[in-house]
Amino acid sequence: xxxxxxxxxxxxSGDKGDTANVxxxxxxxxxxxxxxxxxxxxxxxxxxxxxxxxEVERYELPNLGALNFLLHESLxxxxxxxxxxxxQGKTFSTALLRMQIEVADxxxxxxxxxxxx
Amino acid sequence: xxxxxxxxxGQGFWGDLLDAPVRQVEGGPIDYLMLDYLAEVTMSxxxxxxxxxxxxxxxxxFVNLMKEILPACVERNIRVVANAGGVNVxxxxxxxxxxxxxxGLSGKMKIxxxxxxxILGRIDDFLGRGIELRNMxxxxxxxTVRDKIQSANAYLGAAPIVEALHKEARVVIxxxxxxxxxxxxxxxxxxxxxxxxxxxxxxGTIAGHIIxxxxxxxxxxxxxxxxxxxxxxxxxxxxxxxxxxxxxxxTKHDGTGGWVNVPSVKEQLVYEMGDPHEYITPDxxxxxxTVQLAQDGPDRVRVFGIKGKPATDFLKxxxxxxxxxxxxxxxxxxxxxxxxKAQAADKILRARIDRLGLRFDQMLTEFVGVNxxxxxxxxxxxxxxxxxxxxxGVRGNDRGxxxxxxxxxxxxxxxxxxxxxxxxxGRPKVEEIVAYWPALIPKSEIEAKVEILDV
Numbered sequence: 001x002x003x004x005x006x007x008x009x010x011x012x013s014g015d016k017g018d019t020a021n022v023x024x025x026x027x028x029x030x031x032x033x034x035x036x037x038x039x040x041x042x043x044x045x046x047x048x049x050x051x052x053x054x055e056v057e058r059y060e061l062p063n064l065g066a067l068n069f070l071l072h073e074s075l076x077x078x079x080x081x082x083x084x085x086x087x088q089g090k091t092f093s094t095a096l097l098r099m100q101i102e103v104a105d106x107x108x109x110x111x112x113x114x115x116x117x
Numbered sequence: 118x119x120x121x122x123x124x125x126x127g128q129g130f131w132g133d134l135l136d137a138p139v140r141q142v143e144g145g146p147i148d149y150l151m152l153d154y155l156a157e158v159t160m161s162x163x164x165x166x167x168x169x170x171x172x173x174x175x176x177x178x179f180v181n182l183m184k185e186i187l188p189a190c191v192e193r194n195i196r197v198v199a200n201a202g203g204v205n206v207x208x209x210x211x212x213x214x215x216x217x218x219x220x221g222l223s224g225k226m227k228i229x230x231x232x233x234x235x236i237l238g239r240i241d242d243f244l245g246r247g248i249e250l251r252n253m254x255x256x257x258x259x260x261t262v263r264d265k266i267q268s269a270n271a272y273l274g275a276a277p278i279v280e281a282l283h284k285e286a287r288v289v290i291x292x293x294x295x296x297x298x299x300x301x302x303x304x305x306x307x308x309x310x311x312x313x314x315x316x317x318x319x320x321g322t323i324a325g326h327i328i329x330x331x332x333x334x335x336x337x338x339x340x341x342x343x344x345x346x347x348x349x350x351x352x353x354x355x356x357x358x359x360x361x362x363x364x365x366x367x368t369k370h371d372g373t374g375g376w377v378n379v380p381s382v383k384e385q386l387v388y389e390m391g392d393p394h395e396y397i398t399p400d401x402x403x404x405x406x407t408v409q410l411a412q413d414g415p416d417r418v419r420v421f422g423i424k425g426k427p428a429t430d431f432l433k434x435x436x437x438x439x440x441x442x443x444x445x446x447x448x449x450x451x452x453x454x455x456x457x458k459a460q461a462a463d464k465i466l467r468a469r470i471d472r473l474g475l476r477f478d479q480m481l482t483e484f485v486g487v488n489x490x491x492x493x494x495x496x497x498x499x500x501x502x503x504x505x506x507x508x509x510g511v512r513g514n515d516r517g518x519x520x521x522x523x524x525x526x527x528x529x530x531x532x533x534x535x536x537x538x539x540x541x542x543g544r545p546k547v548e549e550i551v552a553y554w555p556a557l558i559p560k561s562e563i564e565a566k567v568e569i570l571d572v
Binding site for chain 1 (some may be wrong): 120153155157161222242254340341380383384385386387388389390391392393406407408409410422440443445478481483485489490491492493494508510511512550551552555
């Protein structure tokens with residue numbers, strides 16, 4: 001079944017120049033392996049097609065149940081140069097939470113996700 | 118040595134809640150009040166102010182705040198550490214000293230002034246000696262913007278703050294010091310940590326990172342179960358309760374709103390994070406993959422296990438330079454066909470801009486209510502959408518062209534699609550852009566200076 005990341009994680013995003021960072025944090029510790037397996041740098045790059053014009057880097061923080069993504073060339077030049085409403089990348093967090101991932105029915109059931117959808 | 122000190126954060130940025138630091142002082146016991154005024158963009162704003170008035174260029178709010186809380190700080194032995202000096206630390210210190218004297222605190226307190234971060238006058242010397250100050254993000258040579266530079270500051274670490282505290286400063290004012298150094302400094306001063314005790318320095322640095330954005334770790338901007346967060350109107354700003362062993366607790370005053378829990382602290386930990394293994398500051402390299410969190414009672418999160426590595430031989434430098442002009446205009450279109458009307462207006466405006474021969478480095482159209490935050494990820498809006506704000510921005514080096522653009526927005530009301538409003542603010546303002554250039558410099562080039570001013 002398809003599960004939206006809103007059901008698995010919360011997030012916060014910010015900026016460094018023209019790069020947005022998104023920290024994706026598992027809502028429960030047992031969701032982290034699923035996130036680490038499914039939410040790859042490649043999938044995040046694909047998700048932000050047309051928004052992120054550079055590379056996507058991913059870092060793992062199992063101690064926090066979190067993944068950190070760097071989305072390069074995403075903020076219209078960044079800082080004061082950017083004309084974007086969200087020049088500081090604050091809403092990239094919720095934009096990432098729109099992503100849907102495929103979860104096998106038995107794994108979803110084991111994680112208590114089976115009753116949703 | 119004290120077994121515990123409480124460092125309270127009072128400002129997450131220049132422009133944060135004005136009464137937050139007052140509430141930190143009045144709301145319960147604290148030993149230090151740290152105030153972070155300097156985001157990357159802030160230095161550019163202060164530089165603009167100093168260009169207009171040589172006595173300006175620092176956080177004026179800080180002086181007003183001192184007027185309000187200094188007597189209580191002296192009475193209760195609370196010390197203040199702030200990077201409020203911006204691009205004019207002496208000016209800020211002079212204003213605070215004057216305020217203190219007016220409050221009858223002459224002879225009762227000292228002000229620590231930390232300078233040495235300003236390297237504007239040394240740029241050509243550096244370039245001449247092969248210190249290139251290349252843009253850390255783009256690799257570009259500084260020579261491409263050399264004649265447009267307005268300010269240049271190295272990020273100082275905790276060391277000069279510690280020195281000022283050793284010399285009994287009641288208030289320590291810095292310019293471009295790292296946010297984290299403002300919290301780490303008091304810990305080193307109190308607990309006597311060695312300059313190469315990397316794990317402890319990393320722990321103090323991460324404590325600083327957690328509280329440097331004010332309430333953003335105590336319920337503000339917290340996505341986790343946000344509708345359950347109590348009383349944000351009365352949000353409590355964070356306090357780091359530190360011990361000599363470098364374990365610490367993040368908490369807030371009793372009776373305040375918001376919350377401090379593991380999710381709220383995690384959200385702040387990942388904020389503006391790069392490579393979590395290498396959080397580089399002048400004081401150490403902190404490893405965020407070693408941070409352990411545990412709830413330790415209501416609104417208390419214990420932070421432990423932190424590992425650090427030796428500091429690098431470089432300091433980060435923040436250079437600001439003039440980068441042209443920009444302006445943003447907005448109009449609001451109403452139902453029916455709100456989005457279609459806003460799109461039509463955008464086309465019309467762009468055709469007129471073309472006909473006028475105006476050229477810009479960048480021109481961006483956003484439809485607020487449709488795609489301004491999530492772009493195409495948001496999908497198509499409902500055909501019934503109640504209203505859409507058209508938001509068009511331009512940027513370029515030709516001020517005249519940007520100025521001309523600002524005169525094309527209002528006419529759309531009488532010469533474009535119907536159902537339009539929202540132009541009460543007048544023509545958009547042309548804004549001079551001061552942009553940010555991050556670079557690295559060998560530490561050996563920078564010498565922080567600490568002066569003590571007796572009030």
